[in-house]
Amino acid sequence: MMAPPLSSVTLPPGAIQIKTDPHRRLEHEERRAATYTGKKPVLIVRVTDVNGKAVPQTAEQISDKFFGTQGDLENMKSQFGSCSFGELDITYNDYGDTTNAIVSKLAAPGVLEVSIGISLNNNQGTITNVIGRAVETKLGKSNLPNPRSGNYLGLPGPSAHVLYVVENCYQECRWAAYAYVNSWLSVYQNKYHYMPAVQMHEIGHNFNLAHSGGLNGKTYTDHTC
Numbered sequence: 001m002m003a004p005p006l007s008s009v010t011l012p013p014g015a016i017q018i019k020t021d022p023h024r025r026l027e028h029e030e031r032r033a034a035t036y037t038g039k040k041p042v043l044i045v046r047v048t049d050v051n052g053k054a055v056p057q058t059a060e061q062i063s064d065k066f067f068g069t070q071g072d073l074e075n076m077k078s079q080f081g082s083c084s085f086g087e088l089d090i091t092y093n094d095y096g097d098t099t100n101a102i103v104s105k106l107a108a109p110g111v112l113e114v115s116i117g118i119s120l121n122n123n124q125g126t127i128t129n130v131i132g133r134a135v136e137t138k139l140g141k142s143n144l145p146n147p148r149s150g151n152y153l154g155l156p157g158p159s160a161h162v163l164y165v166v167e168n169c170y171q172e173c174r175w176a177a178y179a180y181v182n183s184w185l186s187v188y189q190n191k192y193h194y195m196p197a198v199q200m201h202e203i204g205h206n207f208n209l210a211h212s213g214g215l216n217g218k219t220y221t222d223h224t225c
Contacts, residue, residue, distance in 0.1 A: 034182060034208040037087040040160040041095050042066070042076075043102075044111045047131055049120045053167040057194060059107035062165065065194050067092045069109045076199040083200075083225030095158040098143040102158075105139055114138055121170040128187060131164050156184040161206055165193040179205035197223065 044066055048054040057065070064070040067077045067090065077090040092110025095102045107113040114134040120127060136144060136154050144157030156162050161184050169175065169189045177193070179186035179202035186202035193199070211219040 034206075036084065036207060039089045039091050039094060041091045041158060042110060042161045042163065043092075043095075043135075043156075043159040045131060045135055045162065045164045046107070046111055046113045047120075047164060047166045048113070048115045049167070050115075050117050051119055053120055055165055055167050055190070055193060059111040059113055062193070063092070063108040063111045065196070066090075066163075066199065067110050074196055076196050076203070079196050079200055079225075080203075096145075098145070098158055101143045102139055112138065119170075120166055120168060123171050124169075124187070127166070128164065128185070131166075135162070160184065161186065161203060163188060163193075163199075163202075165189075177202050179203065181205050181210075182208040 044062055046054060046057075046059055046062055055062075060070065064072045065075055068075040069092070077092075080088045080090050093099065093103060105112060112135065114131065116127075116130045116134050118126070118130055132155050139157070141153040144154050164185070164187045166187065166189050175189070177186060177188040177198050183206055186206060188198065188202070212222045213219050
């Protein structure tokens with residue numbers, strides 16, 4: 001026998017507090033349905049801080065590990081292609097009408113190098129904001145039309161995903177990498193940017209996916225596609 005529907009809800013005393021999690025999505029991003037097929041132009045940003053700190057891998061090496069541009073067979077592009085049976089195409093040289101302008105600024109296929117005027121020994125919000133401004137300045141906002149809003153000349157621009165690679169973490173450091181859910185930005189520190197499994201994990205969050213868990217029900221134990 002079904003219970004009758006509730007006609008009212010009684011709340012405990014006290015003020016109602018609404019909390020938001022800044023790591024769930026970027027403030028200017030509208031909620032949208034994720035798509036897992038078609039072309040996904042990606043931009044990798046190799047960051048050097050004011051003290052000269054950057055990951056030891058060159059832009060060419062990073063490009064190879066993400067896109068296989070120098071023959072690496074196990075990279076983010078190839079693995080997403082395999083997992084999707086060829087339906088998801090990670091691209092690094094197709095940024096729409098702004099392709100020529102953006103490619104001319106890249107240090108290697110799909111990889112932009114920027115320097116920031118602050119130390120990496122700052123909170124993550126400050127660092128990502130400064131990196132974003134540096135990217136927009138180097139590429140030029142006029143080359144970053146946002147197809148989802150039409151009038152926002154800035155990141156992510158024509159890219160489906162933008163990935164920041166930093167040398168290390170010095171504050172709030174209980175992470176190897178993190179991503180904004182149902183959005184376009186992910187951030188990688190130290191050696192973790194060089195691991196296709198980590199790359200794909202974070203882009204999965206951009207795709208609006210949560211942790212699936214493995215057969216034992218524990219988070220992070222499912223290493224399939």
